[in-house]
Amino acid sequence: MSTTQARVAADPTCWSCGAATGGEHFCPACGKLQPLPRGSDYFALFGLTSKLCLDAAELEKRFHQLSWKLHPDNFVLAGEYERELSLDRASQLNDAYRVLRDPISRVEYLLAREGMRKEGEHKQQAPPELLEEVFELNEWLDELRGARQTSSNGEMTALRGKLEAARKNFEEKLRAVDAELDGVFGQWDAALDAGADDAARKKLMTRMNELLNRRSYIRNLAANVQKELAEA
Amino acid sequence: MGRVVGIDLGTTYSLIAYLDKETGRPRCIPGPYGETLCPSVVSVDAGGSVVVGEPARRRLLTQPDRTIYSVKRLMGRGVADVQDELKIFPFRIDPESQQVIRVRLGDRLFTPPEISAFILRELKSWAEEFFGDKVDRAVITVPAYFNDAQRQATKDAGRLAGLVVLRLVNEPTAAALAYGLHEKRRGYVAVYDLGGGTFDISILKLISTGEGDIYQVLSTNGDTHLGGDDIDNLLQSFARTEIREQFGLDLGHYPEATQELRKALILAKHELSAAESTTVKFPLPGGAGSAPAGGVYVRKITRAEYEAWIRPIVDRTMGPVKSALADAKLKPGEMDEVVLVGGSTRIPLVQRTVEEYFGRRPHVELNPDEVVALGAAVQANILETGVKDMLLLDVTPLSLGIETMGGVAVKIIPRNSTIPASAQELFTTGVDNQTGIDIHVLQGERELAKDCRSLARFQLKVPPGPAGLARIEVKFLIDANGILQVAARDLHSGEERSVEVQPSYGLSDAEIEGMLEESIEYAEQDFTERQLIEARNEGETILRATEKSLAQAAGDLSVGLDPAERRAIEAAVAALRQAMAGGDYKLIRARIDDLNQATVALAERMMNRALATALQGKRVAEV
Numbered sequence: 001m002s003t004t005q006a007r008v009a010a011d012p013t014c015w016s017c018g019a020a021t022g023g024e025h026f027c028p029a030c031g032k033l034q035p036l037p038r039g040s041d042y043f044a045l046f047g048l049t050s051k052l053c054l055d056a057a058e059l060e061k062r063f064h065q066l067s068w069k070l071h072p073d074n075f076v077l078a079g080e081y082e083r084e085l086s087l088d089r090a091s092q093l094n095d096a097y098r099v100l101r102d103p104i105s106r107v108e109y110l111l112a113r114e115g116m117r118k119e120g121e122h123k124q125q126a127p128p129e130l131l132e133e134v135f136e137l138n139e140w141l142d143e144l145r146g147a148r149q150t151s152s153n154g155e156m157t158a159l160r161g162k163l164e165a166a167r168k169n170f171e172e173k174l175r176a177v178d179a180e181l182d183g184v185f186g187q188w189d190a191a192l193d194a195g196a197d198d199a200a201r202k203k204l205m206t207r208m209n210e211l212l213n214r215r216s217y218i219r220n221l222a223a224n225v226q227k228e229l230a231e232a
Numbered sequence: 233m234g235r236v237v238g239i240d241l242g243t244t245y246s247l248i249a250y251l252d253k254e255t256g257r258p259r260c261i262p263g264p265y266g267e268t269l270c271p272s273v274v275s276v277d278a279g280g281s282v283v284v285g286e287p288a289r290r291r292l293l294t295q296p297d298r299t300i301y302s303v304k305r306l307m308g309r310g311v312a313d314v315q316d317e318l319k320i321f322p323f324r325i326d327p328e329s330q331q332v333i334r335v336r337l338g339d340r341l342f343t344p345p346e347i348s349a350f351i352l353r354e355l356k357s358w359a360e361e362f363f364g365d366k367v368d369r370a371v372i373t374v375p376a377y378f379n380d381a382q383r384q385a386t387k388d389a390g391r392l393a394g395l396v397v398l399r400l401v402n403e404p405t406a407a408a409l410a411y412g413l414h415e416k417r418r419g420y421v422a423v424y425d426l427g428g429g430t431f432d433i434s435i436l437k438l439i440s441t442g443e444g445d446i447y448q449v450l451s452t453n454g455d456t457h458l459g460g461d462d463i464d465n466l467l468q469s470f471a472r473t474e475i476r477e478q479f480g481l482d483l484g485h486y487p488e489a490t491q492e493l494r495k496a497l498i499l500a501k502h503e504l505s506a507a508e509s510t511t512v513k514f515p516l517p518g519g520a521g522s523a524p525a526g527g528v529y530v531r532k533i534t535r536a537e538y539e540a541w542i543r544p545i546v547d548r549t550m551g552p553v554k555s556a557l558a559d560a561k562l563k564p565g566e567m568d569e570v571v572l573v574g575g576s577t578r579i580p581l582v583q584r585t586v587e588e589y590f591g592r593r594p595h596v597e598l599n600p601d602e603v604v605a606l607g608a609a610v611q612a613n614i615l616e617t618g619v620k621d622m623l624l625l626d627v628t629p630l631s632l633g634i635e636t637m638g639g640v641a642v643k644i645i646p647r648n649s650t651i652p653a654s655a656q657e658l659f660t661t662g663v664d665n666q667t668g669i670d671i672h673v674l675q676g677e678r679e680l681a682k683d684c685r686s687l688a689r690f691q692l693k694v695p696p697g698p699a700g701l702a703r704i705e706v707k708f709l710i711d712a713n714g715i716l717q718v719a720a721r722d723l724h725s726g727e728e729r730s731v732e733v734q735p736s737y738g739l740s741d742a743e744i745e746g747m748l749e750e751s752i753e754y755a756e757q758d759f760t761e762r763q764l765i766e767a768r769n770e771g772e773t774i775l776r777a778t779e780k781s782l783a784q785a786a787g788d789l790s791v792g793l794d795p796a797e798r799r800a801i802e803a804a805v806a807a808l809r810q811a812m813a814g815g816d817y818k819l820i821r822a823r824i825d826d827l828n829q830a831t832v833a834l835a836e837r838m839m840n841r842a843l844a845t846a847l848q849g850k851r852v853a854e855v
Contacts, residue, residue, distance in 0.1 A: 091652035
């Protein structure tokens with residue numbers, strides 16, 4: 001392990017020849033790799049607008065093209081400064097691809113960028129419409145743990161059946177949330193195309209944030225049930 | 233600048249390769265014995281000089297306390313990590329070892345990177361001999377599943393051996409590169425790499441682009457403690473139990489015999505890859521305990537029996553295989569190619585198991601021992617020349633995390649992220665006038681910090697102020713070698729904060745500097761040692777020739793050896809023998825010269841006689 005200094009662009013002129021770079025990866029005049037501007041945007045990195053319905057194959061193609069240019073392998077013979085720049089650029093590219101490739105992390109990134117979602121936010125209170133089901137589930141889980149201790153086989157089998165059904169139910173709900181999110185993605189993209197105002201955008205983002213919280217809650221439930229079943 | 237090479241620093245064997253510019257193909261470089269495989273064995277003798285490879289392997293029997301094998305198992309690991317190994321491997325770990333293990337060889341202590349550096353230096357000398365040119369840069373391969381500390385230890389070993397490590401490449405990725413070059417392949421490739429000490433599985437996607445081919449690793453998994461050694465240990469434990477039952481003999485008291493038995497069983501293992509059965513015949517160390525003097529342990533092993541024994545070991549590889557496929561979101565049937573790497577994939581049961589799982593016959597065209605080194609040479613050439621016709625996109629095998637409240641590990645870079653990869657985290661103070669924030673960096677998949685691998689601890693310095701005011705952004709970056717770098721920045725002042733990182737299981741820069749200085753002393757010692765060996769060899773040759781001449785002269789009076797001359801020669805022989813028993817190569821050289829002087833007249837007379845005999849019956853014109 002070693003320590004490095006973070007390398008930050010001071011202004012958008014080339015560090016080598018002084019020409020204006022226009023925020024490109026490489027200086028248009030001399031071709032040298034440029035420092036990473038702070039807070040640069042993942043979508044813009046791929047030459048994309050902030051649309052949420054992405055063509056996975058197209059994104060992968062652009063990722064490969066940029067990797068070919070920015071990967072540290074290209075800079076092994078270069079000076080230390082350029083090697084560090086390439087490390088910054090290539091790591092940002094990989095981070096960006098990792099985030100944008102997955103629809104959920106993609107929308108989470110967008111909402112965080114717009115200040116609509118705090119990093120690592122997980123609303124742990126149950127969404128009101130799920131309350132009843134969650135109560136019932138917790139009861140079954142308690143019974144299952146109890147049955148495990150008294151090792152009453154018949155009871156266990158019955159509980160397992162109920163919990164299996166509950167797990168399927170939650171997975172079904174998860175798929176429904178995903179489908180709903182997909183729908184809002186489409187609305188978001190259409191709003192961007194139509195040049196919708198801030199209020200309209202904010203409304204869509206609030207909706208997406210709610211769906212993400214709901215999704216995260218259901219996912220945790222399903223994972224818990226899965227875990228308890230595996231241990232039983 | 234010197235040459236650039238690719239090195240496979242293996243648990244059991246190590247190899248060095250280069251790219252032949254004429255053919256455009258990688259080739260392994262042979263050592264002095266004509267073999268490309270250099271046993272990863274190091275021996276340090278009483279004088280402190282170091283022997284590596286085949287000669288060191290022979291010393292496993294004669295000087296087991298000065299000789300070490302499988303040192304790769306100790307790289308980047310702490311004393312607590314290796315307790316299991318110590319039950320099986322005769323490592324002599326210094327009880328005083330702190331975080332970094334120190335191994336005792338004779339009366340000296342070495343860290344695992346220093347021992348690995350001896351192997352690297354040996355390989356480097358092979359290549360320098362081969363090129364007639366210096367070698368100063370290398371691509372070194374590591375198991376894909378190596379963690380940060382193990383990678384850093386490997387890089388340190390390179391530096392200690394006087395090599396600039398251009399890149400650490402994952403072994404299965406290197407193998408894929410060699411195969412891809414060998415025969416153009418596209419689509420999804422699974423590389424199953426079962427070596428002597430480690431198991432790796434990598435799932436790759438091979439893509440052709442306008443510029444060239446991209447080898448993108450989608451996922452990797454493995455077990456850094458699973459390999460052919462486990463099979464050897466298993467066979468050994470069976471055999472020792474049987475010997476105890478049949479002869480009442482505990483081989484534990486006979487380290488040399490234990491090594492002999494191991495050799496015999498490894499041979500049997502190799503035979504069982506080709507034959508349906510084999511018979512081990514092992515002469516017991518005689519006369520001890522209730523064992524009859526001259527007793528022999530004879531054991532026929534059939535393929536079926538052998539496979540039943542080793543099946544649990546082979547099955548252990550399937551867990552990582554399934555995880556890697558799940559992470560790549562692919563099914564076994566979706567693989568376009570399956571490639572086998574590592575000596576242990578010669579075992580028919582391994583090949584069958586892989587074939588059944590993927591429903592596809594695996595590739596075994598390239599020598600599974602050499603393929604990793606060949607791939608490393610290809611990558612070395614790309615990095616050396618800057619001429620790129622292919623690009624490797626590798627991944628980090630383990631998630632990077634930091635410890636938070638309650639000892640929970642929060643993952644900030646998930647496993648199988650393409651590297652280089654980074655994550656920024658914001659830290660602040662919890663109480664008023666706090667002057668430092670402690671950060672504990674972890675690697676692993678478990679939820680609690682104590683179950684993950686500790687990579688490093690460090691403290692961020694903050695100016696005193698109210699709680700929660702400080703805003704320090706820390707950037708964690710995993711470079712293209714899979715090694716972590718850390719940088720910090722104060723968001724209020726915009727100032728960079730230097731971060732003093734103490735690796736949990738690694739060597740500090742100062743320690744490496746110290747070792748480098750020491751290793752220069754070693755280089756001199758190595759030179760002396762080599763001179764001594766060469767002088768002794770030369771002495772042996774001239775002694776044999778002299779004995780032969782004296783015997784011949786005694787039987788052939790026409791040579792005319794008078795008693796005074798004979799006495800002079802015998803005195804010179806005795807003086808040379810005495811010098812050879814010592815360690816001064818200059819003295820040996822002087823005594824060789826003396827003996828030459830004493831025998832020169834005799835040699836001339838014998839030469840003339842031989843010539844006369846040979847020329848008898850031939851006319852002068854024919855000469």
